[in-house]
Amino acid sequence: MRYKIILPLLIVFFTVCFPHKVQAISIIILSVDKGNSNVELTFDLGNSPDFPPPQLPACYYPSQGTQTNSKGIYIEVRVINIFGQSISNAYLDIKAYPNPSASVTCDQIYWTITPTTLPSPGTEPQPPWTPLSLNWDNVDIIPIGRRSIYREYYMDMCFKLESDDEPTPPSGIETTIYIRFYGL
Amino acid sequence: MKKWLIPVIIGVWAVSLNAGLSFGIAPGATLNDSVRVHIVIPSIIGLYVSTDSVVFDFNVYVSNGTYPPSSFPAYYDPTTGTAENPNGVGVRVFSNSPTYTWHLETWGSGDFSTTVTLDQLEYSPRGAATWSSFSTTQTEIATGGKTGGWANNDQDYRFRAEADDEPVDAGVYIYYRLYAN
Numbered sequence: 001m002r003y004k005i006i007l008p009l010l011i012v013f014f015t016v017c018f019p020h021k022v023q024a025i026s027i028i029i030l031s032v033d034k035g036n037s038n039v040e041l042t043f044d045l046g047n048s049p050d051f052p053p054p055q056l057p058a059c060y061y062p063s064q065g066t067q068t069n070s071k072g073i074y075i076e077v078r079v080i081n082i083f084g085q086s087i088s089n090a091y092l093d094i095k096a097y098p099n100p101s102a103s104v105t106c107d108q109i110y111w112t113i114t115p116t117t118l119p120s121p122g123t124e125p126q127p128p129w130t131p132l133s134l135n136w137d138n139v140d141i142i143p144i145g146r147r148s149i150y151r152e153y154y155m156d157m158c159f160k161l162e163s164d165d166e167p168t169p170p171s172g173i174e175t176t177i178y179i180r181f182y183g184l
Numbered sequence: 185m186k187k188w189l190i191p192v193i194i195g196v197w198a199v200s201l202n203a204g205l206s207f208g209i210a211p212g213a214t215l216n217d218s219v220r221v222h223i224v225i226p227s228i229i230g231l232y233v234s235t236d237s238v239v240f241d242f243n244v245y246v247s248n249g250t251y252p253p254s255s256f257p258a259y260y261d262p263t264t265g266t267a268e269n270p271n272g273v274g275v276r277v278f279s280n281s282p283t284y285t286w287h288l289e290t291w292g293s294g295d296f297s298t299t300v301t302l303d304q305l306e307y308s309p310r311g312a313a314t315w316s317s318f319s320t321t322q323t324e325i326a327t328g329g330k331t332g333g334w335a336n337n338d339q340d341y342r343f344r345a346e347a348d349d350e351p352v353d354a355g356v357y358i359y360y361r362l363y364a365n
Contacts, residue, residue, distance in 0.1 A: 029207040030215035039219045046226040052278045054232075056333045066219070073219055079210070087210045100223055109221060159223060163333035166282055167227035177219040183210030 024084030026144065030181040031076040033066045041065060041072065043159040044172070051161075055122030059110070059129075059158040072111065072157035077181050079142070079149040087183035090142040090149065094180075096132040100173040107131040108160045109175070113139060113153045125160060132177065144183065229286050230278030231362040232334065237355070238272060239264035240343045256347040259306075265341075269310060272341040276334040277326070277362060284364040288326040288337060292318040293357040299350045305358075310338035317344075322361065 033039045042064040045051040050058070061071050068074035079090050096106040114128040130137065142149055206215045241263040245251035251260070261271055268274025279286045295301045303317035307325070316323070326337050 026210045027207055028210045028213060028215060029205050030217055031205045032217040032219065035205055039217075040222060041219060042222040042224070044222075044224040046224060051226075052228055052230040052280070052334075054334075090210070096221070100221070104223060104225070161225070165225055165280060166330070167280055168223060168225045170224075172222050172224040174223070175221050177221055179217045179219070180214055182214040 024086045025082050026086045026183055027080040028183050029078040033068050033074055036067055039066050053121045056163040058121040058161045059118045061158055069154050073155045075153040077151050079144055081148050085144045087144050090144055090183040092139040092181050093136040094139050095136045096175050096177050097134055100175045103166050106175055110158050111155050113155050227281045229362055229364045232276040233360050234266035234268045234274040236266040238262045238341050258345045260343045262341055269338045272339045275337040275339055277337050278334050279331045282330045286364040287324055289322040289324050289361045291320055291322045291359050296354045297352040299348055300352050304344045306342050307339045310340050
């Protein structure tokens with residue numbers, strides 16, 4: 001939170017010292033899991049009492065979430081406007097790559113930033129649950145006004161087990177979720 | 185870039201490093217972060233058997249005139265089945281392994297009475313009418329590989345009434361066992 005102190009001081013400093021040189025800039029900031037390194041989500045169905053499920057497909061929360069969200073990922077974004085804004089909107093996007101295996105694909109991992117419950121066994125996840133894809137999907141569009149912006153997202157995630165999913169190696173299979181933040 | 189931006193950027197950069205943040209000037213900058221996802225699906229088999237009782241109430245057959253029969257032996261369907269199968273029990277098998285073979289076995293706990301024996305109770309895959317008598321010995325009734333969800337292995341029951349059956353009000357337990365190798 002030190003930038004809450006440093007930034008206003010810098011703004012005051014430059015406004016006073018260089019009033020004729022000011023121009024609007026927007027600084028964008030992205031933080032995942034409070035900046036923790038090596039962020040990892042684990043879906044270990046062997047730890048679930050509901051595996052095998054009574055019906056398929058069946059969805060599972062992570063058996064191990066991140067440090068800041070036991071059900072998924074915690075994302076913070078900021079847009080700090082100095083002397084006005086230089087962008088109209090900020091965009092938060094998500095994708096996954098590669099598919100974890102031949103039979104388990106990225107679109108079996110769903111995300112939501114709207115608090116909701118797990119789908120019942122035997123039913124497909126419905127919105128707000130959204131499947132990850134190999135291409136960028138938009139999570140949120142943030143209109144930028146003159147004021148600085150702060151948004152936090154508790155992005156819950158679930159894994160949808162399908163009837164044709166085969167056992168993984170004991171060490172498991174992996175993919176990577178990518179998150180990007182930019183302004184235009 | 186304006187010279188006065190440099191200390192601003194350096195300041196934010198220093199704070200960002202300390203807080204594990206990434207930052208940039210927009211438009212132009214695209215910030216990226218990533219999360220590793222680890223998925224473990226164990227090899228597993230599952231067995232579901234309906235827990236309701238299957239009842240052969242011959243009072244019903246007496247009432248509708250079908251018992252006693254004109255000749256013995258005579259065969260009767262359950263008067264009460266289970267929620268999954270009105271003529272017997274619901275049996276479902278789950279296996280997600282493409283390499284292991286599962287085996288489903290069944291057996292009974294013993295005779296109903298001295299005159300009404302366990303082998304008078306017969307089973308068949310649902311709707312197949314290929315009847316076998318229950319015994320106290322474990323008998324394989326189905327086998328297979330990856331099921332692709334829960335595979336239906338429902339079993340129909342029927343009772344074989346014989347001429348020497350004496351009145352009885354008794355039950356037996358029917359067991360199912362699933363294993364893979």
